[in-house]
Amino acid sequence: MTIQSFSGAAGCGKTHQLMANLAARLERQPLQAFQKVLALTFMHGSRRRLDDRLGDVDLLRRQYECTTIDGFAWRIVSRWQALITQLEMGHPRVNDYEAVCQIAADLLSHDIVVRWIAATYPIVVVDEAQDLTPNRLRIVQAMAPHVDLLIAADEFQCLIEELRPNPACDWLTAVGHDALLQQPRRTSDRNLLAAAGAIRSAQAPASNGLFKIFHTPTPALAASYVSNGIGWNRGGNRVAIITPTMGQFAHGILTWVATRTTGRGNGPYNIILEESETKLADTFVDDLALPDQATLAEAFALMAEKPAPIAQDFVRWLEKQRRTKGRTHVLREEMEDTIRHSFSNQRRLSSRDGPGIRALTVHGAKNREFDLVIVLWPAAIRGNDEQQRRLLYNAVTRAKHQCLVLVQLPRAMILPPFSVREELALNEN
Structure with a gap:
């Protein structure tokens, strides 16, 4: 072996x-x-x-x-x-x-x-x-x-x-x-490669060519960059909007891009929002308000007008409890586990990447590649300098042809991962 x-x-x-x-x-x-x-x-x-x-x-x-x-x-x-x-x-x-x-x-x-x-x-x-x-x-x-x-x-x-x-x-x-x-294969663009190398080495990435960094303090301004970037994209039809956290800044941008047209005539665009199965399951379970215990009929009724794949998995589980174990009641914990497992399976069986515009987190983009990557960098990002470098690196390196980085806070532009802290620069000198 x-x-x-x-x-x-x-x-x-x-x-x-x-x-x-x-x-x-x-x-x-x-x-x-x-x-x-x-x-x-x-x-x-x-x-x-x-x-x-x-x-x-x-x-x-x-x-x-x-x-x-x-x-x-x-x-x-x-x-x-x-x-x-x-x-x-x-x-x-x-x-x-x-x-x-x-x-x-x-x-x-x-x-x-x-x-x-x-x-x-x-x-x-x-x-x-x-x-x-x-x-x-x-x-x-x-x-x-x-x-x-x-x-x-x-x-x-x-x-x-x-x-x-x-x-x-x-x-x-x-x-x-x-x-x-050590030989790059995903992209041959020298500016994308230089930016990735700089971020990895704790240096400031240069905004050049097909790698650009813009300060966009409002969701509307950032959204115009996103829509125009998509409209002017000639590198391929697989686009990813990637962010460390899917918070208010990101959601405001996505809503604008999906509903508005820029002054240059670009948009609106249909966006495939990828959310983790954990978040989807949390929302689903919270909306159900599961009882501590339910009869099989009561549990069955909970699935009325719910998405078919989840409801079908849940009903099959109920039928198995009745048929193989002779049960008449199920517990909240069991129902929740079944629902969460179903969401996990749906994610596992979901369609592969293809043409289209996807919005997802840095974690969700791991080991994937896209023709155009637009990185949204909101104000609220947790982690020290090292963690933020890794987050930006994992987002930028998803790009095969072009990458835009949209930064909400002006102060972020002079801090890692977009710049080198003054004390570090002094130590190096």
């Missing part, structure tokens, strides 16, 4: 190398009929892109499963319920992701479980490994001695402040067999 890892800046072809090495491995040793490649990543957006790339590996012939590591952990926990009970591990709620991953990692420490996984999945591909929390990393580490592991990571793209120093990157460094990639 082997471990091969790839590291490097955003857009340097880490996922490309994963696919190339996977193809080479399959050429040397094809999968048997009952075997598959297991591909894991953290976010659903990066999972969809990874799924697309796996579909292009001819030798794979669709013999793969691509899922989030949380989804994989839940499958292990669901499959080994009897062992969990025997070992008194406790049964986690489906949407308590950290607890699910902890128990899945504990299960994989048992030979019978990890060999069951390795028999079906002799090759495991992990992308965006820098985002793995300790329990999620333990899942990968438990499988490593039993499978061929291909893994990609970039410590600077980790946005979780608690993961510094980064456990996954430290582990890969200790294991060895790491290839550092």
